[in-house]
Amino acid sequence: MILTGPEIAAQFKLGAIEITPYDEARLQPNSCDVHLGEKIGWYTSEVLDCARPNPFETHSIPPEGMLLEPDRIYLASTREKIGSTEYVPILHARSSTGRLGLFVHCTADLIDIGSYGQLTLQLHAVQQTRIYPGLLIGQVTFWATQGDIVLYSGKYQGSEGPQPSLVHRDFETR
Template identity: 60%
Template sequence: MILTGPDIAFEQARGRLTLQPFSGDRVQPNSYDLTLGPTLAYYTGDVLDTRAENPHREIEIPAEGFVLRPDRIYLGSSVEEIGSNHYVPIIRARSGAARLGVFVHVTADLIDIGSVGQCTFQLRAVEPVRVYAGDRLAQVTFWGVQGDIVLYDGKYQGSRGPQPSRIHQDAAAQVTA
């Protein structure tokens, strides 16, 4: 079951989901619009490695915007802190961004129940696209759950700003186990 826009606003007011800052004009029929924060990150290595921390660079998006190139993945973040202990958030591009060829949450669109923080966007452009801090690029939907709830307590809990991959920590944990 997906929450409707009015239900999203109601559940946010009740404290059953987090959307901060919250603005009523961002409530859509079945979603809530998320805005791009002021910082982007991108990896600087020639080959990305799942077993190592990958070097990356962070930049502030200038007032004139920043052009996403098609040959790399960029990490941005939502301005909004999102999450819920009662619903599962799913992040997707808004249709306007998608129609420009911008993938906002490349494949990891599900946010675990109990995870609260700014959402890292995995931005990929099909062709060069200029983006600006504050652009409404993404939307979040909230889905009901069935069964026992186990709240997320992982390595990205409480994220602020774009977060590079920490998949290498999974391999390190396997070695020490």
């Protein structure tokens, strides 16, 4: 069951949903809009390896904007820190950005229950697209769970800024 905008506000006031900074004006009928943060990063290698850390660099998005090129994945983050110990947040693109051919999360839209931090966006532009810090880029919905809750305690907990893949750590636990 998805929460409505008014219910997101009520659950925020009860402390069941965390959004920092919180702005009730950003609530939609069944979601909360999120802004693009000030940092963006990308991998510097042509070949990415799942079993090893990949070279990654982070830059500030200039106030005059930054041009995203097709055929590249960019990692950015939301300005907001988001999480819940009672609901499952899911990240979506806003239809306005989607209509520009800008994918906001290429594959990973589910935020585990108990996770809290800035959300990493996996940006991919179908054609050259200029982005700006503070752009209303996505929206988060909150979903009720069924069954026992096991809180997230994984490798991305407390994320700040764009986080490169840590999939190589999965090989260490084999």
